[in-house]
Each structure stands twice: as structure tokens, then as C-alpha cells.
Amino acid sequence: MIKKVKIEDLRPGMFIERFDCKWTQHPFIFNHKKITSFKTIDRLNNWGVTHVFINTDQGLNASESPPPKPELHLKLTQQTSPEQMRVAKEIHHIPLHHEIARAKRIREKANQAAHEIMRDVQCGKKIKTEEAYNVITEMDNSICHSKDALLLLMRVRSKDEYTFEHSVGVCALLLAFCRSLGLDDETTRLIGLGGLLHDVGKMAIPMDILNKPAALNNDEFEKVKHHVIYCREILANTHNIPHTAALIASQHHERFDGSGYPYGLVGDEISNGGQMAAIVDVFDALTSDRCYRQGIDQVEVLKKIYEWGETHFNQELSQRFIKCIGIYPVGTVVQLESGFIGVVAESTDHLLQPVVRIIHDTIRDRPVSQRDIDLSRPESSGGDRIVGYESVRRWRINPYKILGIT
Numbered sequence: 021m022i023k024k025v026k027i028e029d030l031r032p033g034m035f036i037e038r039f040d041c042k043w044t045q046h047p048f049i050f051n052h053k054k055i056t057s058f059k060t061i062d063r064l065n066n067w068g069v070t071h072v073f074i075n076t077d078q079g080l081n082a083s084e085s086p087p088p089k090p091e092l093h094l095k096l097t098q099q100t101s102p103e104q105m106r107v108a109k110e111i112h113h114i115p116l117h118h119e120i121a122r123a124k125r126i127r128e129k130a131n132q133a134a135h136e137i138m139r140d141v142q143c144g145k146k147i148k149t150e151e152a153y154n155v156i157t158e159m160d161n162s163i164c165h166s167k168d169a170l171l172l173l174m175r176v177r178s179k180d181e182y183t184f185e186h187s188v189g190v191c192a193l194l195l196a197f198c199r200s201l202g203l204d205d206e207t208t209r210l211i212g213l214g215g216l217l218h219d220v221g222k223m224a225i226p227m228d229i230l231n232k233p234a235a236l237n238n239d240e241f242e243k244v245k246h247h248v249i250y251c252r253e254i255l256a257n258t259h260n261i262p263h264t265a266a267l268i269a270s271q272h273h274e275r276f277d278g279s280g281y282p283y284g285l286v287g288d289e290i291s292n293g294g295q296m297a298a299i300v301d302v303f304d305a306l307t308s309d310r311c312y313r314q315g316i317d318q319v320e321v322l323k324k325i326y327e328w329g330e331t332h333f334n335q336e337l338s339q340r341f342i343k344c345i346g347i348y349p350v351g352t353v354v355q356l357e358s359g360f361i362g363v364v365a366e367s368t369d370h371l372l373q374p375v376v377r378i379i380h381d382t383i384r385d386r387p388v389s390q391r392d393i394d395l396s397r398p399e400s401s402g403g404d405r406i407v408g409y410e411s412v413r414r415w416r417i418n419p420y421k422i423l424g425i426t
């Protein structure tokens with residue numbers, strides 16, 4: 021039997037048949053779910069879900085359920101207390117173009133900071149943690165104003181600057197990820213610092229290997245893998261590196277199923293910051309152009325991350341990351357039901373209904389004068405919707421140019 025129940029009456033053992041809200045308004049990928057622990061109920065609470073529909077043929081009925089736990093417990097990270105979680109900062113949705121100029125300045129500062137950090141490491145100097153922390157605070161503030169502006173700018177890369185720009189990209193993605201999880205200022209910035217420093221160990225790898233314009237052979241790959249050990253040593257010898265940030269740097273290549281390196285840690289042996297960094301590091305690396313290959317479309321990489329949620333990554337976190345970035349991230353080329361091709365120009369509160377800048381009419385097979393359609397607003401979209409994403413290469417366009425940021 022299907023029954024509508026209040027969130028406070030939910031118990032482990034019940035089976036959620038569907039939610040009493042849209043897919044984008046709850047934290048799970050699927051609309052049905054067996055509740056295995058109070059953690060699931062905590063998450064629903066945090067998302068403001070008030071009711072769900074349970075199927076009593078597939079799970080417990082309200083009358084069969086064990087008594088409620090006296091206090092719902094929210095455990096997100098080994099290093100993050102529930103108190104920290106409660107002081108979450110809202111991400112505002114100010115229009116992207118209002119934030120883009122400031123975000124550009126912050127990106128320059130962040131790239132410069134990454135260069136200085138790497139140079140200091142190479143010269144055996146102390147890392148200026150305070151300066152790094154100041155830049156991270158500015159990045160975090162920008163993301164809290166408009167997540168899209170800084171993340172979009174981070175997509176525009178120079179192949180020669182990969183190590184520096186990757187560090188800043190991972191930092192920005194981690195900040196956005198933290199905010200989407202509702203983490204507080206201090207935790208967010210510590211995790212961001214871990215992101216900015218996560219690859220400092222690469223400065224101990226010979227440059228000809230690091231910048232090799234081709235895929236690495238096994239021997240070279242083994243050498244590159246050693247950067248995590250170097251990273252751990254460098255940060256251990258830097259007095260003012262917080263433990264949370266150091267853990268991220270030393271664990272970002274560990275995998276949830278134990279298949280990672282350097283220690284083959286399994287599951288919760290990896291800090292949650294380390295688990296988050298693993299997802300973000302892969303996303304940034306695979307979507308970036310390298311001197312020996314082109315980056316993969318963001319949507320394709322998100323699909324991979326979803327699949328790897330079964331093995332390499334913490335499944336909950338990989339799904340939450342996808343929700344943070346969006347099903348159709350800004351810069352993605354999409355096809356609309358009306359036949360228009362466009363570039364996702366801005367996210368909205370609705371994951372599947374972003375703002376799209378249309379550029380081409382496939383029915384008449386001709387370019388159109390560009391205009392933005394907000395798919396989340398019927399008066400703007402006229403009921404149009406995304407039916408699929410398109411390869412950037414197929415349309416031979418530069419989405420960032422279309423969005424006016426290059």
C-alpha cells in the first residue's frame with residue numbers, strides 16, 4: 021500500500037516510493053529509496069522535504085517501525101561537527117554577468133597565488149598559507165554570490181599552465197561543493213585550502229615528465245604517483261597547514277573501494293574532505309584540455325562520476341557533486357525540444373531548466389541571433405525544454421566565447 025507520511029514519522033526499514041516534491045528538491049538521484057539509516061532522514065530534513073510516499077509492501081509500515089531516535093544525527097565528515105553544519109551560508113543566485121568582472125579579478129589573484137605557492141615549494145621556501153587563505157576567502161565569497169561566474173571562468177584554461185590552473189580549479193569546485201553541502205565558512209575554506217595545495221608535490225616531479233606532450237608510460241606514471249607522498253612530506257614540514265587541508269592533499273588519489281594510492285585506504289578510512297577532493301580532482305582533470313588530448317565534455321564526465329559512485333567514490337558524495345555542478349553545467353551545448361541548439365548560460369534553482377543562450381535553429385538549419393531563454397520560467401521558455409546535450413566538437417563552437425568570457 022502507498023501511504024503519505026510526514027518526514028518525522030519516517031524510520032529505517034521503510035521504502036520511499038516517491039517524493040512529495042520535484043526531483044531537484046530532494047538530495048537523491050532516484051525517486052525511490054529504501055531507508056537504511058537515520059542519515060537518510062537527516063538529509064531529507066536538511067533539504068526541507070516535509071512528506072514522502074512510502075510503499076508498505078516493500079518496507080516497514082509506520083506501525084511496525086522501531087521508535088524514533090531521540091535526536092536526528094547528521095554526520096558528514098570525520099572532521100566536521102554537526103554544529104559546523106548548522107552555520108551554512110546560502111549561495112545567492114545573482115545574475116552571472118553581475119559577478120563575472122569581480123570573479124575575473126579573483127581568478128587572476130588565485131592563479132598568481134598558485135604560482136607563488138608552487139615556486140616557494142620548488143625553492144624550499146615556506147608556503148604563505150595566510151595569503152592563500154585570503155584568496156580562498158575571496159573565491160568563496162564570489163561563489164556564494166554566484167556559483168556560476170567563477171566556475172565558468174575556471175573552464176577557460178591554458179594547456180601550459182595545467183598544474184597551476186588545475187589547483188585553482190579544484191579549489192573553486194571544492195568551495196562550491198562545500199557550500200552545496202551546507203558546510204560552514206571555516207570548514208569550507210579549510211577544504212578549499214586543501215584543494216589549492218593538493219598537488220604541490222608535483223613540484224618534486226621532473227618537469228619533462230610533468231609537461232610531457234603525450235600519455236605517460238608506466239615508469240613515468242609511477243614517478244608521477246609519488247607526488248602524493250611528496251605532498252604529504254612538504255605539508256608535514258609546513259607548520260601552519262591545518263590537518264583537514266593536509267588530509268585532502270594526501271588522500272585525493274585514494275579510492276572508496278581501496279583501489280587508489282598511495283595507501284589503498286578503503287571507505288571511511290579516507291576523510292570526507294579526501295573523498296570530496298577525489299571526485300573533484302577527477303572531474304577537473306578529465307574535463308580539461310591537456311597537451312596530449314582534448315578535455316571530455318562535462319556531461320560525459322558527470323556520467324562517469326555517477327558510474328564510479330558504485331566503486332571509486334562515495335556514492336552519496338558523487339551524487340551530491342552532480343547536483344552541485346548541475347545535470348547540464350554552464351557552458352554545456354544542449355538541444356531544445358523546439359529544435360534550437362544553445363549553450364547553457366546560467367543555472368537556476370531547477371537542475372533541468374537552466375538559462376540557455378540559443379545559437380542555431382536545426383529545423384531551418386541556420387544560425388539565429390543569440391538570445392537567452394530561461395527554461396525555469398514558462399513566460400520565457402514558452403514550455404520549451406532540453407532534450408539532450410550535444411558535443412562541443414560536433415558544433416565546432418567555443419561555448420565560452422558565446423558566453424562572452426574569452
Ligand SMILES: [Fe+2]
Pocket residue numbers: 218219247272273
Ligand atoms: Fe594529484
